[in-house]
Amino acid sequence: MAEETLKVPTMAELTAAGESPEILFWVGCAGSFDDRAKKITRAFVSILNKLDVKFAVLGTEESCTGDPAKRAGNEFLFQVQAMTNIQVLNGYNIKKIVTTCPHCFNTLKNEYPELGGNYDVIHHTQFLQELINQGKLKFKGGAFKGKKITFHDPCYLGRGNNEYEAPRELLEKLDADLAEMKHCRAKGLCCGAGGAQMFKEAEKGNKEVNIERTEEALEVNPDIIATGCPFCNTMMTDGVKNFNKEGSVKVFDLAELVMEAQDV
Amino acid sequence: MGISNILFIVLLAGAAFLFYRNFGKIVRNIKLGKDLDRSDQSDVRWKTMARVALGQSKMVTRPIAGILHILVYIGFVIINIEILEIVLDGVLGTHRVFAGFLGDFYVTFINLFEILALLVLLACAVFLIRRNIVKIERFWKPEMKGWPASDANYILFIEILLMSAFLIMNAADTVLMNIPYEDISATSLAHYGETGLVNPSFVVSDFLIGWLPNDPNTLAFIERACWWFHIVGIFAFLNYLVISKHLHILLAFPNTYFSNLYPKGRFDNLASVKKEVEMMFDPSIDPYATPPADENPAPVTFGAKDVSDLTWKQLMDAYTCTECGRCTSVCPANLTGKLLSPRKIMMDTRDRITEVGNNLDKNGPDFKDEKLLVHDYISAEELWACTTCNACTDACPVNIDPLSIIVDLRRYLVMEQSAAPAELNGMFTNIENNGAPWQFSMADRLNWKDEN
Numbered sequence: 092m093a094e095e096t097l098k099v100p101t102m103a104e105l106t107a108a109g110e111s112p113e114i115l116f117w118v119g120c121a122g123s124f125d126d127r128a129k130k131i132t133r134a135f136v137s138i139l140n141k142l143d144v145k146f147a148v149l150g151t152e153e154s155c156t157g158d159p160a161k162r163a164g165n166e167f168l169f170q171v172q173a174m175t176n177i178q179v180l181n182g183y184n185i186k187k188i189v190t191t192c193p194h195c196f197n198t199l200k201n202e203y204p205e206l207g208g209n210y211d212v213i214h215h216t217q218f219l220q221e222l223i224n225q226g227k228l229k230f231k232g233g234a235f236k237g238k239k240i241t242f243h244d245p246c247y248l249g250r251g252n253n254e255y256e257a258p259r260e261l262l263e264k265l266d267a268d269l270a271e272m273k274h275c276r277a278k279g280l281c282c283g284a285g286g287a288q289m290f291k292e293a294e295k296g297n298k299e300v301n302i303e304r305t306e307e308a309l310e311v312n313p314d315i316i317a318t319g320c321p322f323c324n325t326m327m328t329d330g331v332k333n334f335n336k337e338g339s340v341k342v343f344d345l346a347e348l349v350m351e352a353q354d355v
Numbered sequence: 356m357g358i359s360n361i362l363f364i365v366l367l368a369g370a371a372f373l374f375y376r377n378f379g380k381i382v383r384n385i386k387l388g389k390d391l392d393r394s395d396q397s398d399v400r401w402k403t404m405a406r407v408a409l410g411q412s413k414m415v416t417r418p419i420a421g422i423l424h425i426l427v428y429i430g431f432v433i434i435n436i437e438i439l440e441i442v443l444d445g446v447l448g449t450h451r452v453f454a455g456f457l458g459d460f461y462v463t464f465i466n467l468f469e470i471l472a473l474l475v476l477l478a479c480a481v482f483l484i485r486r487n488i489v490k491i492e493r494f495w496k497p498e499m500k501g502w503p504a505s506d507a508n509y510i511l512f513i514e515i516l517l518m519s520a521f522l523i524m525n526a527a528d529t530v531l532m533n534i535p536y537e538d539i540s541a542t543s544l545a546h547y548g549e550t551g552l553v554n555p556s557f558v559v560s561d562f563l564i565g566w567l568p569n570d571p572n573t574l575a576f577i578e579r580a581c582w583w584f585h586i587v588g589i590f591a592f593l594n595y596l597v598i599s600k601h602l603h604i605l606l607a608f609p610n611t612y613f614s615n616l617y618p619k620g621r622f623d624n625l626a627s628v629k630k631e632v633e634m635m636f637d638p639s640i641d642p643y644a645t646p647p648a649d650e651n652p653a654p655v656t657f658g659a660k661d662v663s664d665l666t667w668k669q670l671m672d673a674y675t676c677t678e679c680g681r682c683t684s685v686c687p688a689n690l691t692g693k694l695l696s697p698r699k700i701m702m703d704t705r706d707r708i709t710e711v712g713n714n715l716d717k718n719g720p721d722f723k724d725e726k727l728l729v730h731d732y733i734s735a736e737e738l739w740a741c742t743t744c745n746a747c748t749d750a751c752p753v754n755i756d757p758l759s760i761i762v763d764l765r766r767y768l769v770m771e772q773s774a775a776p777a778e779l780n781g782m783f784t785n786i787e788n789n790g791a792p793w794q795f796s797m798a799d800r801l802n803w804k805d806e807n
Contacts, residue, residue, distance in 0.1 A: 133803060159792050163779050164769035171632055202622065246746075250620075278746075283742060294688070303690060
C-alpha cells in the first residue's frame with residue numbers, strides 16, 4: 092500500500108478554527124496503539140480523505156471507552172472512563188460518532204446515553220455503506236474478482252447490535268465470492284477476545300477459541316478472512332499463523348479491502 | 356353423588372392446593388430478587404411472548420429437536436381440552452359429557468386428540484433415544500449427572516405413560532360403547548351406551564382393540580383403570596413441575612414477556628456505582644457530609660455474591676431453564692474445553708435460590724447459612740472463561756440471560772473482593788493511568804497518523 096500523508100484534524104484544531112466536523116472518528120485504543128490495528132485506522136482515514144469527508148479525531152483527548160473494564164466487572168472504572176469521555180464529547184458538542192471498533196461502538200451507543208452521553212454512533216462498515224448509498228463511495232470493477240472472502244462477524248457488531256448486513260453488502264461491492272462459515276451471523280462463533288479475554292491468558296481447556304474459529308474459517312478455503320474488529324483481526328491472524336497459512340490466507344478489515352477497491 | 360366422585364373431587368382439590376402452595380413458594384423465591392423495571396413496551400413484550408413462547412420461534416433453529424418439541428407442545432396444549440372433559444366427568448359422574456353436545460364433531464375431536472397423543476408418544480420416544488442411546492453431547496455434560504438426567508427421563512416416561520393410558524382407555528371404551536344397549540341397559544355398564552354416540556370408533560385406538568380381552572367387565576375395569584391413571588397422573592405431574600426442569604411449560608410465557616429488549620451488547624450501568632462516580636465528578640458535593648436521615652443506610656454490595664443480589668428476572672430465568680443445553684453447546688469457552696457452562700450457571704442459580712427459600716421456610720427470615728452463589732456454587736474459573744459473546748442468550752429458546760449473571764458475579768469478584776486475575780488488574784491500572792488497556796502513553800495516541 093502506497094505511503095501517503097494523511098490529513099487527520101483534531102477536535103481541538105477544528106474548534107480553534109471555529110469549525111465543526113460532520114463526524115467524530117473514534118479511533119479506539121487498539122486503533123491508536125496496536126501495530127496491526129493502526130493500519131486499519133490509516134486505511135479508514137485514507138478513504139475519508141479521498142472522499143473529503145469532514146471529520147475529526149479527539150487525538151490525545153481520547154481515552155478508553157471503558158469497555159474491557161466493564162466486561163471484566165470493574166463497573167467503577169468503566170463509569171469513570173465513561174464520564175470523563177462524555178465530558179470531552181459534550182464539551183465539543185459531538186453529535187455523530189463513527190468507530191472502527193465494535194466494542195467502542197457498542198459501549199458508546201448503548202451504555203453512554205444513561206450516563207449523559209447521547210450521540211448517533213455508527214460502526215465504520217455502516218458508515219461506508221451510507222457513503223455508497225449517497226453515491227460518494229465508488230468501486231473500481233473487479234478489484235477482488237475471483238477471490239474467495241469469508242466474513243467473521245464480530246460479536247458486538249452482530250449479536251450485540253444486530254448488524255449483519257452492512258459488512259456483507261460492502262463485500263458484495265468488491266466483486267468477490269462471499270463464502271459463509273458453518274457458523275455465521277447470529278450463530279457466529281466468537282474469536283475469543285471479547286469480555287476482556289484479550290488481556291489475559293485463557294482458562295484451562297483443550298483448545299484456544301481463536302483456533303476453533305480459524306478452523307471454521309479455513310474450512311471454506313478462503314483467500315481472505317474479512318472482519319470489522321481490531322481484536323477479531325488479531326485473533327484470526329494469530330489463528331492463521333498457527334496453521335502456517337499466513338502465506339495463502341490474509342486477514343483484513345473491511346476498511347482495508349474498501350480502500351484497495353475504492354475508485355478515486 | 357357416588358364414592359368415586361367424592362374421591363375425585365378430593366384428589367382434584369388436593370392436587371390444586373398442593374400446586375398452589377408450592378408454586379407460591381417459587382413465586383416468593385423469585386421475589387427475593389432485586390427490583391428491575393420491565394413494565395415498559397407492553398406491545399413489544401406481548402409480541403415477543405407470542406413469537407418465542409407460543410410460536411416456538413427459537414426452537415426450530417435446530418429442526419429435528421424443534422419440530423418434535425412443537426409436536427409435544429401442540430399435543431400438550433390441545434389435549435388439555437380433553438382433560439377438561441375428564442375433570443367434568445370426574446366431578447359430575449358423567450361419561451364423556453361433551454359427546455352429547457358435540458355429536459359427530461366429538462368423534463372428530465377425539466380423533467384429533469388421538470393423533471396428537473400418538474405423535475407425542477413417538478416424539479417422546481425419539482427424545483429418549485436421543486438422550487440415552489444416541490447420547491447427544493449436550494445431554495451428557497458434567498452438570499447433567501444424577502438428578503438432572505433422571506428428571507429429563509422421568510418427564511418423557513410419564514408423558515409416554517399418560518398418552519398410552521389415554522389411548523388404551525379409548526380402545527376399551529370403543530368396544531363398550533359398541534355393545535348393543537339392550538345387552539347392558541340393566542347392568543352397571545349401562546352408561547357406556549348412553550353417550551349418544553352411534554357406533555363410535557377412533558382412528559388410533561382402534562388398532563389396540565385386538566390386544567384387549569373380550570369380557571365387558573374386564574374391559575370396563577381397564578377403561579376405568581386407564582381413566583384414573585391418566586387423570587391422577589396429570590395431577591401428580593402438575594405437582595412434579597415445581598421440583599422439575601419441566602416448570603418451563605409455565606414460566607416460558609412470563610419469562611419471554613419480561614425479556615431484555617435492549618440490544619444484547621448493552622450491559623446495565625450499575626446504579627450504585629453511578630451514584631459514587633457522579634459524586635466524584637460533581638465538585639459541589641461534599642463527600643464528608645452526613646447522608647440525609649431518610650437515606651437507606653443498608654450497605655450496598657457492588658455486583659452479586661448471592662442470589663438475593665440478583666434481580667427477580669435473573670431468578671425467574673433460573674426457574675425457567677429446562678436444561679436443554681443449547682447455550683452450553685454454542686459457548687466458545689465450553690466448546691474449547693473450559694469449565695464454564697452457561698446452563699450450569701442457571702442450574703446453580705436455581706439450586707441456590709431453592710436452598711435459600713427452603714432455609715427461609717425452615718429457619719425463619721433471619722437465618723443465614725455460610726454459603727454464597729459465587730465460590731460455593733459457581734467458581735471464579737468458570738466466570739473468567741466467559742467472552743461475553745452472547746451466543747448463549749441468542750441460543751436460549753426462552754430468552755434466558757446467563758451472561759448477565761456471569762457479569763454480576765464478576766463485578767462482585769472485582770469490586771468487592773479485588774479478586775480479578777492479575778493480568779486484568781494490570782489492564783485496569785493501564786486504563787486508570789494512561790487511558791488504554793496497554794501501557795502506552797496518552798500523548799502517543801495520534802502517532803499512527805505519521806506511521807506507515
